[in-house]
Amino acid sequence: MTSRIGKPNTDTDTALHDRLAGDGNRHFVMVAGAGSGKTTSLVKALAEIERTQGPDLRRNGQQVACVTYTEVAVDEIRGDVGNDELFHVSTIHSFLWTVIKPFQNDLRDWVGNRLHEKIAEEQEKIDKPRTREATKIRSAENMERYKRQLTEIGAVKSFRYGTGSDYANGVLGHSDILKIGPDFIAGHALMQTLLTRRFPVIFVDESQDTDPAFVDALRKVARAVPLGFCLGFFGDPVQKIYMQGAGPIPSEEGWETLEKPENFRCPQAVLRVINRIRAEDDQLEQTRGRHVVVNGEDAPVEGSARVLILPADDLRQERLEKARRWLAEQDDDEGWLEEADEEALRLLVLVHRMAATRLGFPNLYSAFNDRSPEDLSSGLIDGTAWVARPFLSYVLPAVLARHKGREFEIMRLLRKHCPRLQPDALAGADTAGLLNSLQGQIGELVAMLEAGSDVRIGDILRFMRDNNLMAFDERYLELIDLYAVTAKPISEPATENAALRFMQCDATELWGYRKYIEKMSPFATQQGIKGAEFDKVIVVVDDQEGRTNTFSYGKYFGLAPISATDRGHIDAGRDCVIDRTRRLFYVCCSRALSDLAVVVFAEDTAQMREALLAKGFFEQESIYVLG
Numbered sequence: 001m002t003s004r005i006g007k008p009n010t011d012t013d014t015a016l017h018d019r020l021a022g023d024g025n026r027h028f029v030m031v032a033g034a035g036s037g038k039t040t041s042l043v044k045a046l047a048e049i050e051r052t053q054g055p056d057l058r059r060n061g062q063q064v065a066c067v068t069y070t071e072v073a074v075d076e077i078r079g080d081v082g083n084d085e086l087f088h089v090s091t092i093h094s095f096l097w098t099v100i101k102p103f104q105n106d107l108r109d110w111v112g113n114r115l116h117e118k119i120a121e122e123q124e125k126i127d128k129p130r131t132r133e134a135t136k137i138r139s140a141e142n143m144e145r146y147k148r149q150l151t152e153i154g155a156v157k158s159f160r161y162g163t164g165s166d167y168a169n170g171v172l173g174h175s176d177i178l179k180i181g182p183d184f185i186a187g188h189a190l191m192q193t194l195l196t197r198r199f200p201v202i203f204v205d206e207s208q209d210t211d212p213a214f215v216d217a218l219r220k221v222a223r224a225v226p227l228g229f230c231l232g233f234f235g236d237p238v239q240k241i242y243m244q245g246a247g248p249i250p251s252e253e254g255w256e257t258l259e260k261p262e263n264f265r266c267p268q269a270v271l272r273v274i275n276r277i278r279a280e281d282d283q284l285e286q287t288r289g290r291h292v293v294v295n296g297e298d299a300p301v302e303g304s305a306r307v308l309i310l311p312a313d314d315l316r317q318e319r320l321e322k323a324r325r326w327l328a329e330q331d332d333d334e335g336w337l338e339e340a341d342e343e344a345l346r347l348l349v350l351v352h353r354m355a356a357t358r359l360g361f362p363n364l365y366s367a368f369n370d371r372s373p374e375d376l377s378s379g380l381i382d383g384t385a386w387v388a389r390p391f392l393s394y395v396l397p398a399v400l401a402r403h404k405g406r407e408f409e410i411m412r413l414l415r416k417h418c419p420r421l422q423p424d425a426l427a428g429a430d431t432a433g434l435l436n437s438l439q440g441q442i443g444e445l446v447a448m449l450e451a452g453s454d455v456r457i458g459d460i461l462r463f464m465r466d467n468n469l470m471a472f473d474e475r476y477l478e479l480i481d482l483y484a485v486t487a488k489p490i491s492e493p494a495t496e497n498a499a500l501r502f503m504q505c506d507a508t509e510l511w512g513y514r515k516y517i518e519k520m521s522p523f524a525t526q527q528g529i530k531g532a533e534f535d536k537v538i539v540v541v542d543d544q545e546g547r548t549n550t551f552s553y554g555k556y557f558g559l560a561p562i563s564a565t566d567r568g569h570i571d572a573g574r575d576c577v578i579d580r581t582r583r584l585f586y587v588c589c590s591r592a593l594s595d596l597a598v599v600v601f602a603e604d605t606a607q608m609r610e611a612l613l614a615k616g617f618f619e620q621e622s623i624y625v626l627g
């Protein structure tokens, strides 16, 4: 038994198990605060289904689908329920791909329509009288390319799912899958029947951040199939931290709303803080808090929740280290200095310039973050930025595998990514010669990524393209060409040159970046820790670092003025920067199992203290100004 499944059932768990066992409408929404055990309820419900319905489902070749937000969350749930084939645990993308993959002809039609749409969009740009000449030329070129692709897709044998779309080669990208999946599910009755037959139960975890079109498509299925199918959402609207998430999931007629009043994770001191934070949102007040057994008695943990205000100058890194030492001394607890144990301490930073500098990838960070387009800046945090993918999933793992002498792993990576090892290319090839040459080229990559090699990221990509080590999509090929003809380093960040700036970074910066992405440092992003918990949590608040309009602690704490746009959003009752920052702060503070410290960098520390006192989240005696 794993830790989650082993937890005692709450009344809500019992109510859910009864519902799952019933033969009426079984759809439900479980909505509850942080640490209330939503994921625990989900895995316990899976175990209950296995126990009571497992043999029948297996006999019918059916599965229970559990869709969640990240690979990390998939692993967590898998860790609880094991590798049982009865459960199909996956991210949204991979679930949608499983569902739509068999419909190859429909996929081809969809791509055809999409290309027609793109052609029409470009034509519209050309037709606008105020479009600049250079833009018109680019649009005309794009149109030609799309038209060419229209003829090429006829020859595609079957479509695959990859990171970026490359229609001519049969590759559908992340964003395509997210459009096609809900379209197909919502639009085809046959699809709905097949879906519910194969997956008579579908659970969606972290529903507040799930794509709204996907949620709507599933709702439609639930309406169409009220009996014999069970759709269950688990979420917390106050933990929505991605702009595009669905937020609250309204219940429908016949559905049950299940609530969980307790918080099982946080100690009393932290529970008081997060209840106050939440009082400004939906006012849900959680009860109980974490308990431990002391001398045979179940007792609540008091824990701690403090704020340390530090001057925002260019000594931030040193000051943060000093603050950790201060906490260690105050508590006589070396845990605050922990560097390696992931579960013991996490430092949560909103944006990572500080971590980037410390880990040795300041330029790469700047390329992704400063005036960069949304897909790069948000992809920086979780490693999904399209320019970074080949390195994180292929090049760096291959080089590491060579360092460790794991040739088998290198072959696995090459087989997956290298066009020269695909079945079509291998037919009639001199396999031994090919393998030798590939081995040699991996050796060259190792040397290029060694400290002091003076190689740029773009050089590595050119090497890979020239030796056909990877199938690049068109966007990437254009970028490699652009890098090749741009001799001068770019000094001024601009949206359109972000990817090129990435290409011009020292290749060795990739190692620090990998370390950060793989969470091999005590730092984690504030958005990246959904669903997780740590013994000690340090939330680093530093508005100077953030250069986006998505979050602002200054505005949230009432120190920075709100803009006219913000005012417009507030007046219209729309989601605004203050709401988003509050939710992020709530998620961060609610990760602590024992101790929470919020480290705030402020231009004016006294003023910040006043602002925090006025907010009233923390007790007066728990707010410290450290010089």
Ligand SMILES: Nc1ncnc2c1ncn2[C@@H]1O[C@H](COP(=O)(O)OP(=O)(O)OP(=O)(O)O)[C@@H](O)[C@H]1O
Residues within 6 Å of the ligand: 003, 004, 007, 008, 009, 010, 032, 033, 034, 035, 036, 037, 038, 039, 040, 041, 236, 239, 263, 264, 265, 530, 531, 532, 533, 590
């Ligand atoms: N019934 C229970 N009894 C005791 N502890 C529990 C119970 N349910 C959950 N817990 C513990 O509470 C903590 C939080 O549980 P879980 O991660 O499932 O909550 P969650 O609601 O998904 O959290 P969040 O939304 O904040 O990510 C875990 O340490 C879990 O082991």
